[in-house]
Amino acid sequence: MHVFLxxxxxxxxxxxxxxxxAAGHHMTGLARNTDKAQALLAAGGQVIYGTLDDRQILFDAAMHADAVIHTAFNHxxxxxxxxxxxxxxxIETLGEALKGSHRPLLVTSGLARLVQGRLANETDKPASGPEYLRRSELAAQELVEKGIRAASIRLAPTVHGVGDHGFVPNLIALxxxxxxxxxxxxxxxxxxxxHRLDAAKVYRRVLETGVTQPVYHAVAEEGIPMRDIAIAIGKMLGLPAESRSPEHFGWFAAFAAADMAASSAQTRDVLGWQPQQRELLADLADSAYYANS
Structure with a gap:
């Protein structure tokens, strides 16, 4: 399968x-510059240079692919x-290129504001409303309504691994x-x-099993209390671990206080996917995790 990513x-x-x-698929990736593309080229992938604003580049690349995976987002x-x-x-441009075909589009989304007080599952509707600005999953749903074979992969709020530069490193830096x-x-x-290696297998398995449902959960651990994450960080840094007011977290306060627990039972059953990498707290006990924070 030739995938545009x-x-x-x-x-x-x-x-x-x-x-x-590694699974034998052909892959063309979107990259902004030659420096970032070197690892992809070395691994045997092809590269198209551009950004998400280059709509004609996106359209043409999707037109020539058997499947499209959209993971890009400016954070x-x-x-x-x-x-x-x-x-x-x-997302709308990629969907337009796939219109009238059975070629799939996988859109990356998240677990924020799905539900409160219980584990979110694959049947829960995505957050919406004028105050919820990220519309990745809603855009994918609108494509489905137009007959386009789109699905969303909801990533856990921490996609971890040594080299991580996401939300957990923000907590470490703070x-x-x-x-x-x-x-x-x-x-x-x-x-x-x-773990990001387990998450990658979800994308591959969705393509290889035929995109049979609108939402998949790339979730290995259902929910780790924020207190446990902070204690693990404090232990490794030799710092006290304590409760703080929202002001302590600055712009990150809403994320730090959010409850984003979720099940992936349906995804595991449909894909035959079982996470195999180490868990978050085990990663946080590795000194290498703190090198770049």
Missing amino acids: TGATGWVGATVAAELL DFSRFADNCAQDQRA AKKTGVAAWPGEGSNRWAAV
Whole structure:
């Protein structure tokens, strides 16, 4: 299968690219520059240079692919609204290129604000409303309504592994800066987790099993209390671990306090997927995890 992959040099996308190539698929990745593309080329992938704003490039690449996976997203939170709009336009462009065919489009989304007080599952509707700016999954659903074979893969809020530069490293960096590994309130809010190598296998398995449902969960651990994450960080840094007010977390406060626990039972059953990599707290006990935070 020839797959076009956006975000092919990113934290998740690069692992998806490696997983596809190792399984014998052909892969063309979108990259912004030659420096970022070197690892992909070395692994045997092809590269198209461009960004999510290059709609003709996206359209043409999708037109010539057997399947499309969209993992790219600009995580600069200072211009979050613009980035969400860019993401939605890119999904619409990719879908337009696949219109009238059975070629699938896999869109990456998340678990934020799905449900409260229980594990989210694959049948839960995505968050919506004017205050919820990221519309990745809603855009995919709109494509389905137009007859396009689209599905969403919801990633756990922490896609971990050594080299991680996502939400958990934000907590590590904050602990180093403030001298305390903190959790908000009681610290009972939970984050689902998945190792990035396990997450990559979900994307591959969805393509190989035929995209049979609208939503899949790349979730290995259903929910780790934020307090446990902070304690693990504090232990490794030799810092106290304590509760702090929302102000302590700054722009990250809403994420740190969010309850994003989820099941992947349906996904495991449909795909025959079983996570095999080490869990988040085991990663956080590895000193290498703290090198770049």
